[in-house]
Amino acid sequence: MIEINDVQKAYGDAIVVKGVSLALPKGGITSIIGPNGAGKSTLLSMISRLLPMDRGRVLVDGLDVTTTKSDVLAKRLSILRQDNHMTARLTVRDLVAFGRYPYSHDRPTVEDRAHVEKALGFLDLEPLADRFLDELSGGQRQRAFVAMVLCQDTDYALFDEPLNNLDMRHASAMMRLLRRAADEFGKTVVLVLHDINFASCYSDHIVAMRAGEVAFQGTPEAVMRKEVLTGIFETEIDIHDIEDRRIAVFY
Amino acid sequence: MPRASKDWSQAPLVLCALSIPLLSVASLFVGVSDVSFSTLFGSDGRALQVLLISRIPRTIALVLAGAGMAVAGTIMQMLARNRFVEPSTAGTVESATLGILTVMLFAPGLPVIAKAAVAATFAMAGTSLFLAIIRRIPLRSILLVPLVGIMLGGVINAVSTFFAYRFDMLQSLGAWTSGDFSGVLRGRYELLWISFALTVVAYMAARRFTVAGMGDDFTTNIGLNYRRIVALGLAIVSMVTAVVVVTVGMIPFLGLIIPNVVSMMLGDNLKRSLPWVATLGAGFVLACDIVGRLILYPYEVPIGTVVGVVGSVFFLYLLLRKNARVA
Structure with missing residues (x-):
């Protein structure tokens, strides 16, 4: 379980995350949704110790993320940010192999190599394994980074906008894959998602944020309601039930 | 750019590496004093003396300085996350020079190693300042860096020049800022072995520098301390630069050309590419020095000038290259 206790972050006078307290259950997929500037990514960065918090604390299975050694946490929790602006020119396989760094540091083992091949296969990246990242399309590159995170094999995997750069086919394939990671391998997946319909169709739990605070949380059925979403996104949103799925229409 | 089979992609590099022993031998026999196989075993032993006191030290110095500066350039590019950064485009060299000038003004009697230590300290301060500035640039355009x-x-160079002018040391300043191996003699280049040792340290930490090149979030995610890697890299870059500037003077663009060529061919997995960077750096410096010795024979063109000309052209090529990768 990830326990978030009164976490706050301000940039100058602007408070981006306002004393958020939240418990993210272990297992399944939790999606964090909300309008731009709601503090979703900032919260995710603080949970994953990429960003120091001004106040409060975060416990991951009882480990305080600010005081626990970083290499210990790296075996429990992984994070993929949205801007993977990179300079180092790596092949897909090299990148994925860095997911094993927390376990074997500078000496990759045979077992590590097996993990790498498995992650490559899981994301259909074998044909691209020896290509350089800068030779790939945005979507292929995104898949390579996700493969790296899976290769890191942590109980908790956090993704900031994992569907960025993905077309419809790859976006739904990515969500099905995260679903498999949760269902078959027992991973806890936490996502920041822009597309509330993906959140609705694939999550077990949805957290809606607005202006730095948690505005609402619950099951997709509870969150995907006209009066809830309209308040959060400040725009007219209709909800339709289509084949067991709750779809928001806001165009 | 699909890659051909692995063996072929490395073929040009292997050829370059093979040429290094040849270049080294050539370096031993090129110069005003007549050193050849026949004179070497002549009766007066003069040629042998020239070989031992001047030619061999010069060749070793070329190899060590070339390898060290090329590796320093690679590390700088990973730390700054920018392809166009190297010690002479990051304030490192100028800071080291200011450091030496300071020693020469206040404690000219210090041993060379202490001078190098002061130069390294200045280099580290200057380079840290550079990294701090670029971190604050909101839109990190690749060319702005x-x-x-x-x-x-x-700016740092202007300060150096001001004081050098006031205290009549412009000529010494010129010596540090323009690389020249003609003054390398036995007993005056050994400091460069420090650069060699640091190159080995850099290789041992190669995977960490690769990780740093992927950014601080990436580094933190796999449990490494980004700041510590940056500090290690800064220390290596500063010391290598200081040692090279103190012994032979600055070699511009070297840390830019070689790492970029290797990166284009092999990528940036430094565990794999760093040995090539070091080897090619050594070979490139050897070749430029030999050219400098031959082009105006019997006079010498300083290597800083030769590398500068080749390097500027290459820098332009990198900037203008089509489908330049936006780093």
Whole structure:
């Protein structure tokens, strides 16, 4: 379980995350949704110790993320940010192999190599394994980074906008894959998602944020309601039930 | 750019590496004093003396300085996350020079190693300042980063020039800022072995520098301390630069050309590419020095000038290259 206790972050006078307290259950997929500037990514960065918090604390299975050694946490929790602006020119396989760094540091083992091949296969990246990242399309590159995170094999995997750069086919394939990671391998997946319909169709739990605070949380059925979403996104949103799925229409 | 089979992609590199022993031998026999196989075993032993006191030290110095500066350039590019950064476009060299000048003004009697230590300290301060500045540039345009470095270097250099002018040391300043191996003699280049040792340390930490090149979030995610890697890299870059500037003077662009060529061919997995960077750096410096010795024979063109000309052209190529990768 990830326990978030009164976490706050301000940039100058602007408070981006306002004393958020939240418990993210272990297992399944939790999606964090909300309008731009709601503090979703900032919260995710603080949970994953990429960003120091001004106040409060975060416990991951009882480990305080600010005081626990970083290499210990790296075996429990992984994070993929949205801007993977990179300079180092790596092949897909090299990148994925860095997911094993927390376990074997500078000496990759045979077992590590097996993990790498498995992650490559899981994301259909074998044909691209020896290509350089800068030779790939945005979507292929995104898949390579996700493969790296899976290769890191942590109980908790956090993704900031994992569907960025993905077309419809790859976006739904990515969500099905995260679903498999949760269902078959027992991973806890936490996502920041822009597309509330993906959140609705694939999550077990949805957290809606607005202006730095948690505005609402619950099951997709509870969150995907006209009066809830309209308040959060400040725009007219209709909800339709289509084949067991709750779809928001806001165009 | 699909890659051909692995063996072929490395073929040009292997050829370059093979040429290094040849270049080294050539370096031993090129020069005004007549050193050849026949004179070497002549009766007066003069040629042998020239070989031992001047030619061999010069060749070793070329190899060590070339490898060290090329590796330093690679590390700088990973730390600054920019392809156009190297010690002479990041204020490192200028800071080291200011450091030496300071020693020469206040404690000219210090041993060379202490001078190098002061130069390294200045280099580290200057380079840290550079990294701090580029971290604060909101839109990190790839071209803005080296521009900031060159401007910072210009400011530091102006300070050096001012004091050098006031205290009549412009000539010494010229010696440090323009690389020249003609003064390398036995007993005056050994400091460069420090650079060699640091190159080995850099290789041992190669995977960490690769990780740093992927950014601080990436580094933290796999449990490494980004700041610590940056500090290690800064220390290596500063010391290598200081040692090279103190012994032979600055070799511009070297840390830019070689790492970029290797990166284009092999990528940036430094565990794999760093040995090539070091080897090619050594070979390139050897070749430029030999050219400098031959082009105006019997006079010498300083290697800084030769590398500068080749390097500027290459820098332009990198900037203008089509489908330049936006780093």
